[in-house]
Amino acid sequence: MPAAELTFELLDGPAARAGVPGLLELQAEAAGLAGPDRFAGRLEVQARQPGFAVAVARSGGYLIGGAAGLPLRPSTSWWRDLTTPLPDDVTTEQPGRTFALTTLVVRPSWRRQRIGGALHDLLLASRAEERATAIVVPSATAAQAALHSWGWARIARIRGASAGDPAPDVLVRALPLRS
Numbered sequence: 001m002p003a004a005e006l007t008f009e010l011l012d013g014p015a016a017r018a019g020v021p022g023l024l025e026l027q028a029e030a031a032g033l034a035g036p037d038r039f040a041g042r043l044e045v046q047a048r049q050p051g052f053a054v055a056v057a058r059s060g061g062y063l064i065g066g067a068a069g070l071p072l073r074p075s076t077s078w079w080r081d082l083t084t085p086l087p088d089d090v091t092t093e094q095p096g097r098t099f100a101l102t103t104l105v106v107r108p109s110w111r112r113q114r115i116g117g118a119l120h121d122l123l124l125a126s127r128a129e130e131r132a133t134a135i136v137v138p139s140a141t142a143a144q145a146a147l148h149s150w151g152w153a154r155i156a157r158i159r160g161a162s163a164g165d166p167a168p169d170v171l172v173r174a175l176p177l178r179s
Contacts, residue, residue: 007058010122016054017047023066027105046070055123057115065106067119072098081159099129125177132175135168147171
């Protein structure tokens with residue numbers, strides 16, 4: 001029996017919002033959780049924002065990976081909890097400046113096949129913003145290594161969500177993507 005063909009699709013607007021439940025289930029599975037995690041509500045709120053987009057990968061219709069994000073608004077709290085202040089020219093947002101990559105997940109059995117990189121590129125390739133940003137915990141070594149190999153650089157850390165949580169790294173990269 002031949003292997004199912006991999007397909008990739010970029011969704012925005014209502015189609016992206018419709019894809020969030022599947023992405024939440026995928027995220028929970030990849031993290032080894034019984035159900036959508038504490039960030040599920042955050043992703044659902046993000047999906048209602050203008051400019052939200054999702055890139056999905058499927059094998060024979062089966063969701064195997066996804067990447068999601070949205071443009072930062074001028075009133076964003078993205079830069080609020082930095083452990084060390086950055087200059088205003090880095091943290092001041094205006095429309096069209098920064099796209100936040102908020103989710104990038106691939107089912108464990110499908111990893112190390114460049115699916116994450118394809119999702120990353122599909123999501124970011126058509127973005128009109130100047131730069132992209134992401135927040136990644138330092139212990140996510142595979143994600144850290146992949147993002148760095150794709151041109152991302154750490155510029156800061158933010159305080160963990162609660163006492164004792166690790167301080168995640170804030171990464172950025174220039175847009176548009178260039179080969």
